[in-house]
Amino acid sequence: MSTTTAAHHDDHGHESHGHPTGLMRWVKSTNHKDIGTMYLWFSFAMFMFAGALAMGIRAELFQPGLQFVQPDVFNQLTTLHGLIMIFGAIMPAFVGFANWQVPLMIGAPDMAFPRLNNMSFWLLIPAAILLLASFFVPGGAASGGWTMYPPLSVQGGMSVDMSIFALHILGVSSIVGSINIITTIFNMRAPGMTLMKMPMFVWTWLITAYLLIAAMPVLAGALTMLITDRHFGTTFFNAAGGGDPVLFQHVFWFFGHPEVYIMILPAFGILSTIIPTFARKPLFGYASMVYATAAIAVLSFVVWAHHMFTTGMPVAGQLFFMYSTMLISVPTGVKVFNWLATMWKGSMTFETPMLFSVAVVFLFTIGGLTGLVCAILPVDIQLQDTYYVVAHFHYVLFSGAAMSIMGGVYYWLPKWTGHMYDEKLGKWHFWTTTIAFNVTFFPMHFTGLAGMPRRIPDYSQQFAEFNMISSVGAFALGISQLLFLYVVIKCIRGGTKATNQVWEGAHGLEWTVASPAPFHTFETPPQVK
């Protein structure tokens, strides 16, 4: 008997599963990296489409009066902008990150259910087609707002059915994806990778997946009741038959508020990964970050009615939801404090991912602060449905979620492509995005405080200047995303070869594999110390 070592035999017959090529590689892929890539491209396409709808909104609002679209079309633009950005852009982007990074970070060879993973992705396509095609059916796309409140959603045309069906499909995709992520994290961690050794990004995704598990059936139930009200003679929400439209708001926001955290917790995970890397210090207060994430998740289920302060609920209820909402600022504050403490006295450098992260910490805190303002009951009654709320949630969802995604893409792009991106262009993208974002949304605080209502295509002359500034900012924001696309494509096509570790201060299993990450990784489980 003899023992021999044959190095570099990647092309011999022992490779039990080769590297598929061509179109079928993507259609039939069960590889977590390929599926992650598809999720990210899909989300970017949806981001650009929903962004184009926003350009339409801002073009109309550039001046008072009706310029380009009729009020009904304007409402269609706002509705589909919201639906597509939330369900088509932000959520799939984070699922793309989860697909790429979770197995790499926990030392697993793939997701627990690769075929289901493939199905989760491909379900997005018919859902997207339904949403986009709804513009072309009689009556146009759904126009009652992304929240689909009755009675408008009960009375709307065929496009409402298409939107409901699309959301159902997206819900199935999310639930299947969540089950996959939870099963993967609980069962496929490498030896030695205990729960409290998991990277924060994995923790935030575990908690996000749990939020999805808890919240998605509520959305599914609400949508089904809506469709039975529309077509099968039930009157859950139809006041004409004794139903209660406010019940829909309760059911919807019971899903909708956790949904906000579904879109922000993975962003927190990305920040908690990037900041220690470029501060060259371990994350400050890892355990408190985990508990703060869990606390945010729990609290997200007991604050939903702060979206409904003007529906006429009892004072005791209003007070409960006001205080519970304010309570969320405590664990969120813990996180912001920990990020600042991580940066404190660190050997900081400001590459593009770090620039995005620092900006997110600052701008998300503004969004959190305006959220606290909205939580104050008497103030919210004044601000309800004004542009102040639009400014608030864009500070949370664009500068919180979307800019974290951009930072995350720059951070892991060398690992995904094997090339360093163009740092100079990356910084240009950062500065144009950040400045344009603030030019767009900061004036909305003022227009909102002055009383300009949202979802209205025309407005009083007094709001003209601020709206003009917002529109100019929005066009700049839209154009700067083309630069993002260019930087990513340039990086995919070539550039300086990335090392395995890529970033000097990066730690974790994903940095132990080659760049670009091989098609198969961790088929042999690594030992975590």
Place this chain on the structure above:
Amino acid sequence: MVVSEIDAYNSFKVTFKPNSVLSAASKQKVVILLTVIPCVIGIAFCLLGAWLVLPFVGLEIAALAYAFYYVNQHETDYESISIDADSLMVERCVGETVSQQVINPYWVKVVQHELPNGELHLYLQSHGKEIEIGRYLTRKQRELLAGQLKQRTGILNKG
């Protein structure tokens, strides 16, 4: 993960199991923990009149429980290699399927293939047959196994 090694006179048996993060009991606890709150939510909405939330909660819980059940099916997977005077047997259990491959220990060669990504794969080659072994082991454990097999068959050869 190496779970047993019997080193009796002139015989050798070693069994490997896949890395198992959670025991079956822990998996049950996790599933219960994950499903309690969705159940409470579904029942609460049912009592408020929005009863259509509950069937979706049920469907989802069933899917989650089945996912953990499916993973648990592979809890009993193992790979064992036993060597005695006349035979070297590789026994593998995947799911509920047990397969055995027997080769002559005097005509076997252990081959280590190192891939460009640093992974090391172990194979037993004999009479044109090739069996991959040590799939559940880390690189270091595979190297140890290769050395151990060499040593063991060395004893046999001497005998």
